[in-house]
Structures are given as structure tokens and as C-alpha cells.
Amino acid sequence: MDKRIEKSILHISNNFRRELLLDDIAAEVYLSKFHFQKLFKKETGLSPLQYLNKIRLEHAAHFLIMYPKCKQIDVAFECGYSSPSVFTRSFTQFYKTPPSEYQKNNTSQRESKRKTEQFKLPLTYIGKKELIVFPTNLIEENLGKAYEKIIFGINKPATAYGIYIDVPVHKAANECRYYAGIEKNADVFLNADYSFTIDEGYYTFFDVIGDFQITSKALIEYKKNYIDPSPYIVSSLVGLEKFKLPAKDGGFDYFTVQRTIYIKVRRK
Secondary structure (H helix, E strand, O other): OOHHHHHHHHHHHOOOOOOOOOHHHHHHHHOOOOHHHHHHHHHOOOOOHHHHHHHHHHHHHHHHHHOOOOOOOHHHHHOOOOOHHHHHHHHHHHHHOHHHHHHHHOOOOOOOOOOOOOOOOOOEEEEEEEEEEEEOOHHHHHHHHHHHHHHEEEOOOEEEEEEEEOOOOOOOHHHOEEEEEOOOOOOOOOOOOEEEEOOEEEEEEEEEEEHHHHHHHHHHHHHHHHHHHEEEOOOOOEEEEEEEEEEOOOOOOOHOOOOOEEEEEEEE
């Protein structure tokens, strides 16, 4: 794919909650809106604004399943829509079913039994961080290649970051967008076309080792047993993970390293 289009997709993925105009997206990759739109449609089969709407609706579908008791007005604003009516109309046209029916059909009718024991939700504050990132998906081979690029650019063990634009709960691994990244600093010798900003704020966290089936199960259980009973709610469905990368020739296997998963939260 043309690197300018990949960069614009990253921009859309990072900013889909706010108003995005065609002129603004095109300006990010230094193209006229006419040339940009033509190139974008050639690469993706969709116009930039159609792609933006697709990202918003996929995020909304995930949110409806993860939070079966949330109000549609909250889902609409969480996903960047100006009103619930605009959201409902777009969702129904895209999924051929209203949001309420989609939620009902994709959510278990059985209420999970909550543990009576109340756990204190672990929290940490993460400041704003600028990352160099390499876009990939969650296929093992592709993940490995992305992190190999980072390992090649460091001369000592370093902290790596992974950004889940999509989580492997309701999407296939090859469809999930993921960014392998490392913080920008003087010890990193990498030329990358893409960057990502980690939002500052409070995050809860847990550790995991294993494949994405294990990760998905751990995420669902953690939300059910720790986040849901707490006075906090997930404030972003963009996931973050952090782990140690070896220096060159140190040997690295993504699925055997301990990773800390971070979930941004806010008070209910």
C-alpha cells in the first residue's frame, strides 16, 4: 500500500472520535484533497470519509457488545457521531440492523455472576508519549517482522509498546490493526514513516503471557471481575501493551514474553 495512504489511515484511526474533514486528512500527507481521495479509493476501495465511517461503526459494534447496558447516546458520542440519530441511521445502513438489535443478538442473555469479593482496581498514571510505530496485524509472522525492525534499530534492551487499534475479541487476527512501537529517544536509530501519541491519563493494567486467545480471555475476565465492579469505566477501546525487547541477536518470541496490558479508564 502507498505509504501516504497508510499514514492517513493511521491518522484516521487515531482521531476518529473528533470531526475529521477531507481537507484535514489530505493535509496530513501533503496531497490535494482531489489527488488524495482518488489515491485513497484506489488503495482501499472506499473514499476517506467512507473509511472513517467504517472505523467508527466497527468501534461502535465492539462497544455495544462490551457494554450491553450502555446508552446509545453514549455510544454515539464515544464513536465520533454528532447525534444518536445520525449514529443509528449509519449503523443500521452498515450492519443492516439497528444498534439495539445488534446488541441484543450479539450479547449473552445470561448475566455473569459477579464475585462477591471486591478487588481494588490497580491504577497508574501514564504521561503523553511519542512513539515510532510500524503498522501490522495480529498474525504471528507479521508481528515478528514488525518487532524485528525495532530490534534492528536499538543497541541495548529496550521497552517496546504495542497499540491495539482493534482487539482480538470480535475480529479475526488478520483484520486487527496493531502498531509495534518504541518511544522516540536518542538511543533509537530508526527511520519510520509513522508515529503514534499515547494519551496521558490513568490506566489499569494486568500481565499476560501467551497467544491472543489467552490474551482475549484474560481481557474479558479482567473487565468482568475488576473493572466492572469498580467506580471506573473503560474510556478508550484503543489498547496498549508494554514489554521488554532484547538487543540485536538476543532472541525474541512475542508469545513467550510477559506483556503488561494497559486499559485507559475514567470515573463513572
